[in-house]
Amino acid sequence: MSSPPATEATAALPFHLSGNFAPVDDEIGVDELEVTGTLPPELSGAYVRNGPNPRRGPTPHWFLGQGMLHAVRLAGGRALGYRNRWVDAPTTANTSIVRHAGRLLALAETTPPIEVDAELRSLGPHTFGGALTQGMTAHPKICPLTGELLFFTYALQAPYLTFYRADAAGVLQQAEPIEVDSPTYMHDFAITERHVLFFDLPVLYRGWRDPEPIRWSESYGARLGVLPRGACGADMRWFEIAPGTIGHTVNAYEDGSTLVLDVVRGERLDAPTRLYRYVLDLERGTVDERPLDGRHVEFPRIDERRTGLRHRHTSVLELCDFANGAPTHTVLRRHDLETGRCTAHDFGPGRMAGEAVFVPAGAGAGEDEGYLLSLVYDRARHGSDLVVLDASNLAAAPVASVRLPRRVPFGIHGQWFADAA
Numbered sequence: 547m548s549s550p551p552a553t554e555a556t557a558a559l560p561f562h563l564s565g566n567f568a569p570v571d572d573e574i575g576v577d578e579l580e581v582t583g584t585l586p587p588e589l590s591g592a593y594v595r596n597g598p599n600p601r602r603g604p605t606p607h608w609f610l611g612q613g614m615l616h617a618v619r620l621a622g623g624r625a626l627g628y629r630n631r632w633v634d635a636p637t638t639a640n641t642s643i644v645r646h647a648g649r650l651l652a653l654a655e656t657t658p659p660i661e662v663d664a665e666l667r668s669l670g671p672h673t674f675g676g677a678l679t680q681g682m683t684a685h686p687k688i689c690p691l692t693g694e695l696l697f698f699t700y701a702l703q704a705p706y707l708t709f710y711r712a713d714a715a716g717v718l719q720q721a722e723p724i725e726v727d728s729p730t731y732m733h734d735f736a737i738t739e740r741h742v743l744f745f746d747l748p749v750l751y752r753g754w755r756d757p758e759p760i761r762w763s764e765s766y767g768a769r770l771g772v773l774p775r776g777a778c779g780a781d782m783r784w785f786e787i788a789p790g791t792i793g794h795t796v797n798a799y800e801d802g803s804t805l806v807l808d809v810v811r812g813e814r815l816d817a818p819t820r821l822y823r824y825v826l827d828l829e830r831g832t833v834d835e836r837p838l839d840g841r842h843v844e845f846p847r848i849d850e851r852r853t854g855l856r857h858r859h860t861s862v863l864e865l866c867d868f869a870n871g872a873p874t875h876t877v878l879r880r881h882d883l884e885t886g887r888c889t890a891h892d893f894g895p896g897r898m899a900g901e902a903v904f905v906p907a908g909a910g911a912g913e914d915e916g917y918l919l920s921l922v923y924d925r926a927r928h929g930s931d932l933v934v935l936d937a938s939n940l941a942a943a944p945v946a947s948v949r950l951p952r953r954v955p956f957g958i959h960g961q962w963f964a965d966a967a
């Protein structure tokens with residue numbers, strides 16, 4: 547905490563080892579944190595975030611650092627504690643965390659899930675009884691209607707793509723090979739009430755140990771795959787689309803005989819990514835595609851009670867002022883996709899937010915009644931806060947800010963785990 551801002555001191559290092567990307571070197575647990583403002587008492591649970599944090603010296607790429615989990619526990623209007631731990635994994639379970647069927651799973655697409663306990667201690671790989679032998683997407687979907695966990699793996703050897711479905715009890719019920727022409731980099735996918743959507747895009751995958759793990763192809767083409775839930779892989783229907791990359795899914799839903807799919811898309815590798823919408827007409831076999839907004843954004847999140855169902859709002863992180871390959875400023879934005887209205891929260895000079903997670907204000911709360919939680923780095927202090935914003939009044943001052951006992955490096959995806967009712 548007392549070290550100087552690392553931006554200048556470590557300017558010669560690659561971005562992922564300098565400034566607030568620089569790893570922290572220990573595991574700590576601290577009780578009772580200082581809060582500014584008023585923590586809503588309905589926030590009862592833990593915010594947990596995963597991210598690369600190299601443990602054994604510098605890594606050549608941000609994605610290759612060992613995973614570290616950071617957790618902030620809130621209840622009764624108090625910030626009860628902070629804890630961080632590395633994820634012990636054969637490779638790097640450093641991307642996200644999900645809770646399903648009572649299990650907390652740290653995820654990265656390069657490794658089977660690593661189960662962790664409530665104190666973030668690694669319990670070992672969770673392979674669904676040995677059925678899952680390769681990396682699982684860091685973006686599985688939990689269907690709010692069935693409680694199922696839907697996910698996929700991609701691989702260098704055929705089948706290049708496999709779709710999996712575990713029931714609400716966490717028991718694997720389906721492992722469905724899907725035929726595609728080549729291994730491609732597939733970070734995310736989408737579900738609706740009756741379908742699963744895959745993105746077969748011209749980003750060829752050569753393995754993460756390859757000096758050029760992913761490569762843009764001018765000839766591969768681009769298509770969206772639509773598989774009825776419960777069907778076999780041969781029932782996949784493909785829709786040609788304009789070539790591009792899809793980093794993250796916002797959400798997808800059914801609208802009559804069409805499927806609406808919102809994503810963050812780039813024109814090609816390393817191009818700025820923007821909010822984008824596909825409308826697939828299942829009767830006519832056509833796709834309409836168009837940008838929803840022009841800003842360079844990432845980390846889209848919705849109210850996850852709407853996963854696969856019609857959503858109205860999404861939050862995104864606008865990435866600004868790039869230097870040394872990374873943004874030096876972010877603005878949190880929330881889009882009302884019905885009205886086109888966009889609200890924003892700028893955390894101010896020298897304060898940079900990460901992905902924001904939506905937490906509903908209560909079980910019966912609407913999609914816009916809740917809070918956005920984000921870890922914010924304060925460059926002047928070289929420290930971090932967990933900031934709570936009112937999702938329906940984003941431009942307002944934070945509802946509360948929790949001063950964390952240590953700097954939390956920029957990471958990837960977080961999640962809120964509400965205490966059981």
Ligand SMILES: [Fe+2]
Nearest residue numbers: 684733794959
């Ligand atoms: Fe991701």
